[in-house]
Amino acid sequence: APTSVTLPAGATNCTNGQPVAGSFTQSATGSSVTSCGFAEAVRKAYAESAATNVSRSSRSVVATSPVTGRTYTMNCVADGQLVTCTGGENAVVYIY
Secondary structure, eight states: OOOOOOOOTTOEEEOOOOOOSSSOOOEEEOSTTOOHHHHHHHHHHHHHHHHHOOOOSOEEEEEEOTTTOOEEEEEEEEETTEEEEEETTTEEEEEO
């Protein structure tokens, strides 16, 4: 079951994603230029990297936007149960 996380003001929860086993099953967008499709791609990349990187410290992931078709590097920082990823062209993604 998803952990109760308080999203930052202005965040939009993305509820149509396919769950990934592990801790990171939900995503949200944090900027108007970020699509839920991209947020889900970042979440999946982060969750997959978590399987090989047990540290919850900062790390970068690469994800492809289904909207632009372009690949972007996102820099992710964990703060408790919430991970904030920023990068691309002003994209902000929350993973929890």
